[in-house]
Amino acid sequence: MDKLEKHYKVKNFSDRVALSFTKFLRFLADTFFKKRYGHRAVVLETVAAVPGMVAGMLLHLKSLRKMEDDKGWIKILLDEAANERMHLMTFIEVAKPTFIERAIIMIAQFIFILMYLFIYLISPRTAHRIVGYFEEEAVISYTDYLNELESGKIIDQPAPDIAINYWNLPLHATLKDVVRVIRDDEAGHRDVNHEFANILDERKKKSQVTKNNTESITNKENLN
Ligand SMILES: [Fe+2]
Numbered sequence: 001m002d003k004l005e006k007h008y009k010v011k012n013f014s015d016r017v018a019l020s021f022t023k024f025l026r027f028l029a030d031t032f033f034k035k036r037y038g039h040r041a042v043v044l045e046t047v048a049a050v051p052g053m054v055a056g057m058l059l060h061l062k063s064l065r066k067m068e069d070d071k072g073w074i075k076i077l078l079d080e081a082a083n084e085r086m087h088l089m090t091f092i093e094v095a096k097p098t099f100i101e102r103a104i105i106m107i108a109q110f111i112f113i114l115m116y117l118f119i120y121l122i123s124p125r126t127a128h129r130i131v132g133y134f135e136e137e138a139v140i141s142y143t144d145y146l147n148e149l150e151s152g153k154i155i156d157q158p159a160p161d162i163a164i165n166y167w168n169l170p171l172h173a174t175l176k177d178v179v180r181v182i183r184d185d186e187a188g189h190r191d192v193n194h195e196f197a198n199i200l201d202e203r204k205k206k207s208q209v210t211k212n213n214t215e216s217i218t219n220k221e222n223l224n
């Protein structure tokens, strides 16, 4: 396995839900796109740019409501959304979506934005875990894409200007170089979102311990 590919092992029910949801969507994507990697990237990147914006917005509103610092999370999430949108702006130069794909993009955005908002409101840690698992799959898909480009099954082509400027690539860079830097971005998002889910888990455990301690002190006081 490529060193870049990592898998966060399922540890609880929430992780199981996140992984099953991801595998289901992966199955749909594999069935629909097969090896049409450029088209796959265009459609999936329209979805990938949603979670960071939704989570960033919700944390922004929470920070205002609770008058609490966000510990830098909002910027990280909004940067993730902006980075994913640049993936889309790049791949739109490589593959133009078909009419059906455009229709899927419209429907998928409508469904996914509501679904992710709902999941984040119920369980932010599950929502971050889902993105962590999505990004694991993204790394795998971009590795497959790169393998096809390297073996010549998919013809390489000059990197789009927008990608050369955004990632500061050499002027002679090709699609292979672009796929590599995008895959690195996805690996970064994967690690950040798994880490966010872990931090939320820890916070929950700590607050549970504090709650239990407070309850036992109260019980002792009542007995005395
Ligand atoms: Fe992406």
Ligand SMILES: [Fe+2]
Pocket: 048, 084, 135, 138, 186, 189
């Ligand atoms: Fe991504």
